[in-house]
Amino acid sequence: MGRWEPNARERLAAAALELYSERGYEQTTVAEIARRAGLTERTFFRHYADKREVLFDGSHALQNLIVDAVAAAPKSAAPIDAVAAGLDAASAMFADRREFARRRQAVVLTNAELHERELIKLASLSAALAAALHRRGIAESTASLTAEAGIAVFKVGFERWVTAAEERPMAQVMRESLADLKAVTTGGDAG
Amino acid sequence: MGRWEPNARERLAAAALELYSERGYEQTTVAEIARRAGLTERTFFRHYADKREVLFDGSHALQNLIVDAVAAAPKSAAPIDAVAAGLDAASAMFADRREFARRRQAVVLTNAELHERELIKLASLSAALAAALHRRGIAESTASLTAEAGIAVFKVGFERWVTAAEERPMAQVMRESLADLKAVTTGGDAG
DNA sequence: GCGTCGATGTCAGTCACTGACATCGACAGG
DNA sequence: CCTGTCGATGTCAGTGACTGACATCGACGC
Missing domain, CATH: 1.10.10.60 (Homeodomain-like)
Known part of the structure; x- marks a missing residue:
């Protein structure tokens, strides 16, 4: 010691x-x-x-978790389904940390500098996700778009999960959000 | 004087x-x-x-332009089509500024602090877009998701437009990117 | 016992950013 | 023409984030 x-x-x-x-x-x-x-x-x-980074210690681990899950998805899976597998993995990480996530989110969202840092962490995650999809044979530009869409689902899903009145499994909220995205991009009704 | x-x-x-x-x-x-x-x-x-903000003077005007276009879209238009109208308006703003946009983007993307600021401007745009969609009668959570998807298209489309070898109308690139998103979220092939 | 090592402390310095106050040309009213 | 207000700028002193250089000292291997 x-x-x-x-x-x-x-x-x-x-x-x-x-x-x-x-x-x-x-x-x-x-x-x-x-x-x-x-x-x-x-x-x-x-x-x-720096003073912001102290709240983002876990972001690298989260990124690895998601990227690994995407890489491990069956070869036959469509890009968007590989992303869904990544979201499932992320959900597992947060399963027993909802209270912590809520406290942390309250701080991050009330300060612009911290919010900026959160956003660039998500951008880094998006880039890693795109790279993982590219490794699965997806064209680079399509991979970026799919990754951005996945991050959009993650952002909205996380927000829904953290602010929900009753506690629900994050994976379930994420899947709902993904379904909403699909509905909205095809012109259908989502809610 | x-x-x-x-x-x-x-x-x-x-x-x-x-x-x-x-x-x-x-x-x-x-x-x-x-x-x-x-x-x-x-x-x-x-x-x-602050030292970063000096590169983001136009972001408020861009946001207004997009929000107004969304509000002005026909009542019958689906949410995603209202967003498309917003992207068209944004494209008009950049029509004769590709060289400037390229120079500026080169600076912003090579520095993390500037990149952070760019991301929070896009987040602000996303929030404004969601609010505009909500005013069109879309449920809040769906509006957020649609807005995030629209921003994802904007990000990828802007990147494609700025880095393209030959100059192409930004509106066209944006519409292609939106089509790719639709393809990818329905499990189809985008490229 | 001794030398190395790694985590920490100390200290001086740069630079982003802020508050308080001074300056001075333009302009309006008399 | 004089005078007082106003708005954009300048000056100056200060705080706090962040960095580089160097000192300290227990643990650990030899």
Whole structure:
């Protein structure tokens, strides 16, 4: 063991979410986050590239999960169905974290800088998704479009899932949202 | 006339795009932009909220244009067709600005902060689009999904239009992209 | 016991951004 | 013609995010 308490990174992430919730993102200084975690400002920046990134530690894992699920989908599956498999995998990750997701989302959506960061994480996810589809033999431009559509479903589905009055399985909400997209793009009625 | 050269705002925007292109966004200080425009750093921040915003002056006009076109679409038009009308209006705005759009896009996509800002502008556009669809009687959640799908088409279509070898009307590229989305969401073949 | 290593601390510096106050030509009213 | 207001700009001092250089010190291998 080192000279210090373990899990510095996790302590920083927890302290940041607390403080951003309590008094708002802008009203929180990095020095305060570090102090609450028992560390210094400089150490914060050794763990996280900036003040926003501390809320997005899990995004890389989520991306890998989705990409792997897309790659693992049966060869016969249509592009949109491979994407659906990715959404299922993502849903599994969030299954027992709805309360956490809700708290975090409340913070992210009330601050423009954090929202921007969320959006670029989703753009990165979209690019990775497009690459995974391309590896399945889909033309690049079509793959990008399919990926963007998948992210659109994810965004709307996530929003529906997080704000729903009664708790429902995220996978089910995602499938509904995907069905709505299909309905809406074919000119049919979705709701 | 005032004591100063007119069009301070435009001069700042031009100077910023030049400097960001020449030496990169991060290597450019706001003081340098202001100096090239014959102004001071403080004045820059009176015209633009931050160093990124100076490249996004037209986004509000674009949003209004699209929202108005959606509102003006025939009542009988399906949601997705109202969105298509919005994309047509957007295409008209860019008709004679392909070179400018290309230069600007090159800068925006090579810097993460600028890319983030672009994404949140598109998110704002998506929200406005959803609201316009909602005003047409579409259920809120369906409106959001349709709007997100429309933005996905816009993103991919814009990318195709800007990077295409031969110049083609943006409206045509957008309609192709929308057709591809429809094909892909119904499991058909798009390319 | 000793030297290396890795996580942290300390400190000084740059730059984005802000608030308070000063400047000064244009313009309106007298 | 004088004068007071106004709006765009300038000046200056400050805060806070973020960085580079260097110091510290327990763990661990030898």
